[in-house]
Amino acid sequence: MTVAFFSGKRRRTAATIGAVSAALLTLSACEKPTPLATVTVGTESVNSEAACYNDGKAIKESLIQDCLNEKAGKTVKVALDDKIRFGVDPEIAENGWTLFIGGQPAEQEPYTKTYRSIPASAFFTSQTGQAPDKTKVSIVETSGKKLIGIWTFTLEKK
Known part of the structure; x- marks a missing residue:
């Protein structure tokens, strides 16, 4: 017993x-997860954590070009007549964010709202007259002239 x-x-x-x-x-x-960025086309949404993020502090200059150029990110298929909706967490919007296309800034002033819509055709135009089949788009969180976070997506023509 x-x-x-x-x-x-x-x-x-x-x-x-x-x-x-x-x-x-x-x-x-x-670890605390990074804020999310989302790309929505029609009813399809793809979200991602940052490709580069330093817990809300500026990313080292030496890492920025690698983040913008080398990391492909998630792919979203779009038709030229689609509207692409970009969305960010409120903490990203507080600092401001901008879009980079092919590693280059697409606008001068940071955007401070949590989402925006842009026609897909804006991402597939070319000055040479031949539109690419894929375009890399990065959402970049900024604070003044410092880059805080980079979220990368690939837009692919249907």
Whole structure:
């Protein structure tokens, strides 16, 4: 015959304390996720965490071009007559954000609202007369002249 060292109530209490301790330990090891940026075309939405983000501080100058040029990001298929909606978390909008097309700024002043709509045809025009099949678009969070976060997406013609 086996004798229990603890009563049923004490075992449950000990198990609960152990589970809570394990959960707290697990949570303390997690990093805070980066804010999200979203691209929506029709009913299809794609969101992404930042390709480059330094916890709300300026990204090092040496990393900016790599983030803008090398990381492809998620792909969204669009037709030229679609409207593309870009959306950002409110904390990105507080600082301001701008679009970069092919690694170059597409506008001068940062946008401070959480979303905007732009016709897809604006991303597939070319001065040479031949429109590309894919265009890399980056949402860039700014603070003054510093870049804080970069979210990259690829727009692909249907």
